[in-house]
Amino acid sequence: EDPRSLVKRPPVVTILGHVDHGKTTLLDAIRHSNVASGEAGGITQHIGAYQVEHHNQLITFLDTPGHAAFTAMRARGAQGADIVVLVVAANDGVMPQTREAIAHAKAARVPIIVALNKVDRPDSNPDFVKRQLAENGLVPDEWDGDTMIVPVSAKQKMGIEDLLEAILLVSDSMDIRANPNGKVLGTVIEAQVEKAKGVIATLLVQNGSLEMGDIIVAGTSMGRIRAMFDYRNRKLRKAGPSMPVLVMGLSDVPAAGDIFQVYKNDREARAVVEERKTQAQNRQAAVPKATLEQLFERYQAGETRELCLLLKADVQGSLEPIVSELKDLNKSEIKVTILQAEAGNVSENDVMLAAASKAIVLGFNVTADTAARRLAEAEGVSIRLYDIIYRLTEDIEKALKGMLE
Numbered sequence: 014e015d016p017r018s019l020v021k022r023p024p025v026v027t028i029l030g031h032v033d034h035g036k037t038t039l040l041d042a043i044r045h046s047n048v049a050s051g052e053a054g055g056i057t058q059h060i061g062a063y064q065v066e067h068h069n070q071l072i073t074f075l076d077t078p079g080h081a082a083f084t085a086m087r088a089r090g091a092q093g094a095d096i097v098v099l100v101v102a103a104n105d106g107v108m109p110q111t112r113e114a115i116a117h118a119k120a121a122r123v124p125i126i127v128a129l130n131k132v133d134r135p136d137s138n139p140d141f142v143k144r145q146l147a148e149n150g151l152v153p154d155e156w157d158g159d160t161m162i163v164p165v166s167a168k169q170k171m172g173i174e175d176l177l178e179a180i181l182l183v184s185d186s187m188d189i190r191a192n193p194n195g196k197v198l199g200t201v202i203e204a205q206v207e208k209a210k211g212v213i214a215t216l217l218v219q220n221g222s223l224e225m226g227d228i229i230v231a232g233t234s235m236g237r238i239r240a241m242f243d244y245r246n247r248k249l250r251k252a253g254p255s256m257p258v259l260v261m262g263l264s265d266v267p268a269a270g271d272i273f274q275v276y277k278n279d280r281e282a283r284a285v286v287e288e289r290k291t292q293a294q295n296r297q298a299a300v301p302k303a304t305l306e307q308l309f310e311r312y313q314a315g316e317t318r319e320l321c322l323l324l325k326a327d328v329q330g331s332l333e334p335i336v337s338e339l340k341d342l343n344k345s346e347i348k349v350t351i352l353q354a355e356a357g358n359v360s361e362n363d364v365m366l367a368a369a370s371k372a373i374v375l376g377f378n379v380t381a382d383t384a385a386r387r388l389a390e391a392e393g394v395s396i397r398l399y400d401i402i403y404r405l406t407e408d409i410e411k412a413l414k415g416m417l418e
């Protein structure tokens with residue numbers, strides 16, 4: 014895009030956090046206190062995203078289960094959101110999914126604002142939670158860090174204005190722009206089939222302007238947009254960047270996270286879909302299904318005090334010394350399991366395998382292609398690449414020590 018044609022667009026915000034820390038309640042509180050009054054009753058169809066207006070500025074919220082949408086988008090290489098609001102219950106503190114969300118956001122380089130929720134509870138302990146957050150790399154700005162931590166009570170609708178304020182502050186410091194007249198593309202937030210209506214998809218327009226009658230392709234689904242609504246269920250003819258819309262007219266249900274694009278005509282769209290379907294079939298054929306499932310069962314059932322490794326090296330010859338070095342490490346308390354040792358670059362299949370068995374991928378003198386990296390990010394699989402054998406084994410030794418602590 015020509016930078017001169019880029020204009021400011023509303024920030025897209027997704028809410029992440031540990032189970033029961035109050036994500037849904039917070040989204041509801043934001044929606045009810047800020048979507049124009051009287052509007053709520055008019056919502057007949059749930060849409061997976063909405064916008065609120067604060068000081069005449071729009072903010073787009075993704076209203077789907079945060080993790081699912083965010084992960085799916087990132088798995089497909091789309092930037093899921095501009096800002097993450099991390100909900101942390103002030104009585105419960107930093108929990109496993111809180112850490113996972115932090116890791117996710119950091120990997121995607123998306124700034125985090127913490128909504129310190131449930132401060133109304135008598136057992137809430139904000140200072141303790143702030144210390145925990147600091148230990149996890151989110152140092153509160155009041156302690157000279159750069160993370161905004163906003164105390165809220167989603168239940169009592171307290172602190173919501175402050176949170177919106179914080180979102181606008183962070184978004185103003187970023188360069189959140191798009192070209193409303195440029196190439197039309199965006200992301201599928203969610204989609205389903207409904208009786209009589211056919212496929213209904215929530216799309217987030219990220220560049221250009223989507224119009225009624227446009228022919229779009231999303232994943233391997235295509236169609237002409239025959240109806241379009243905003244998050245208040247009002248009919249729309251055109252939707253610009255950062256706008257969530259509900260559309261009808263797609264042939265099949267696209268996956269959350271699929272990128273959609275507008276094509277000139279039916280023929281072009283069809284050609285794209287056909288090519289993608291062929292590619293998908295080829296990929297399918299390449300996955301050793303039985304092996305994957307067998308491995309999954311074996312390792313899922315196993316105890317966690319085991320370090321699973323998947324090893325890739327440039328040539329067969331360099332695998333042997335690495336394997337024997339790693340086997341030596343087996344004298345420790347933690348069992349080192351080498352799931353697979355193969356020659357070749359790190360592929361998407363390797364990452365799938367590693368994800369299914371919670372393994373770490375180690376590469377020696379190899380690379381990982383973009384698809385493999387994206388999948389690894391989405392699945393939380395770590396790929397570690399080395400060009401010196403002893404550094405590889407040294408790292409594993411360190412990891413074993415870390416696990417023992």
Ligand code: GTP
Nearest residue numbers: 031032033034035036037038130131134166167168
């Ligand atoms: P999952 O979607 O299951 O991960 O949960 P969630 O993060 O969406 O949490 P949810 O909004 O369902 O809230 C979980 C529980 O916490 C509910 O019983 C809420 O009523 C309660 N809760 C949420 N926010 C607050 C709050 O600010 N104060 C208090 N006291 N309770 C809250």
Ligand code: NA
Nearest residue numbers: 032033034037
């Ligand atoms: Na819940």
Ligand code: MG
Nearest residue numbers: 035036037038
């Ligand atoms: Mg929820």
